[in-house]
Amino acid sequence: MNILQALFFPPEQPGGVSSMIPYIQERYLKKGWEMELFSLPKRIRNKGTEVVEFSTFDWKVFAGNPTVEKYIQTYKDYLWWTKMRITKSYDLIHGHHPIAALVMKQLFPDTPVIITIHSSYEKELILNGKIAENGPEHQFLTAIYREIEEKVDRIVTVSVSFKQYLSDYVDDFDRIVVIPNGFDEKRFKPFPHENATTQFISVCRLVPAKGLDTLLQACSLLKKNGHPFVLHLIGDGPSRPELEKMAIDLNIYEETIFYGYMLHPEEFMPFFDVFVLPSQAEAFGSVFAEAALCLLALVGTNVGGIAEQIEDGRNGLLVPVGNSVALYHALEKLVIDPSFRYNLARAAWDKAKKTYSMNRVIQQMTKVYEMYRKQDGNSI
CATH class of the missing domain: 3.40.50.2000 (Glycogen Phosphorylase B;)
Structure with missing residues (x-):
């Protein structure tokens, strides 16, 4: 054929x-x-x-x-x-x-x-x-x-x-x-590691629909409450100048790294701990499945295809759209409890391997x- x-x-x-x-x-x-x-x-x-x-x-x-x-x-x-x-x-x-x-x-x-x-x-x-x-x-x-x-x-x-x-x-x-x-499983190679400081990663086009302003606000709350982290943002787009200024204004610019566009982020993802993307809408949200196959814990919004991939509390955490406080509490759980984080990541990996x-x-x-x-x- x-x-x-x-x-x-x-x-x-x-x-x-x-x-x-x-x-x-x-x-x-x-x-x-x-x-x-x-x-x-x-x-x-x-x-x-x-x-x-x-x-x-x-x-x-x-x-x-x-x-x-x-x-x-x-x-x-x-x-x-x-x-x-x-x-x-x-x-x-x-x-x-x-x-x-x-x-x-x-x-x-x-x-x-x-x-x-x-x-x-x-x-x-x-x-x-x-x-x-x-x-x-x-x-x-x-x-x-x-x-x-x-x-x-x-x-x-x-x-x-x-x-x-x-x-x-x-x-x-x-x-x-x-x-x-x-997704072709051969592309994803989970890498066993121990990060002393929790490493968050998000991969997306930098546009308002991805909710990255909510993510920066949540990370600001993490810092104010004494939780160390590093936020890695991979992607580019028209919102980047605004987001960089926001990171400065929220006093988290030192903790936030803007990488710009990267051709194969899945080669980079396995070295981090948590994938987070508080999108306002996603028909499917391929990057969540990719992050799961890299053995990352998942945090997303309770919308569209994200909510079909993540079962809240079992293989990831779901939060309401635009709610920086709820997102902060979800991220805080993963920062303070590495075992919980690993169990979520393992469950997400299992589901992605079977379903996607x-x-x-x-x-x-x-x-x-x-x-x-x-x-x-x-x-x-």
Whole structure:
């Protein structure tokens, strides 16, 4: 079976789905399947000129809105690039972004196209203060979900909570399949160590939606109450200057290290003790599973896919969104009780190995792929 994985970002893009798909490709190639990757290079901008139309709504009512116009232009660019580069046919196309899936179905209407929706672009924009809830941009971006349902052959998403989120925007909620992300265990090498001072680590894009202001406030309370720690922040983004100033104002700049972007943070993570990320929303939260596979204790917010990964008190700790005092108390427990911290980390590692292994993803995705292989009367 010959499958095209249609990404939006190039595979070398840090984090998330783009960095995961090459490992999936490697597993399928070993199984004897044919699988190729396709994405839109960053340098391709404003090349497409073809008219864009959707069948379930008229996007032109939002014309002139900068966010909508940028989305439509990106659609045109993806269309232009796909026509330029794809010259062969595939048995199945698996899109990993709404634009990728819709473009592929437009150009190859007779080829089965499935999509994995990994996150909510509109929710991220709202949380980062870029658009208003129920504003024109929000209406346009959520209308895309109904267009996807109308056009593609199968919708997959990464958590039960995100499937529930999508139910407000599609007609047939039951058609959506949940397959959580998976991770190649060989990438993660837990390292036995004893840190005299508790080492916290967070890996994310530095934007408001990740709740790092709450984390800095909680760490300030740790210091005020005499609990030593070091906070390692890996990632970059528009909030970095504000967060660095906040660390200075809260008198924790000496305890806080801003690393910027790092290509393979999983190689760095095993040397720390606690992974903490107080996000305001996460469809899945891949970095929690990655941290668990590095044998770190987990602290996250009780939202979305995070709450599906962490069972509070058993394999990590959950706190309410935006509550720095609750986060402080959770971190304090892990600072003062290394045995509790280790037990949480071990339980998180056990769950991640069983639930988020790459083998599990391959098995579940293969069942979906085979549905379309059988339609041709062929066997694997």
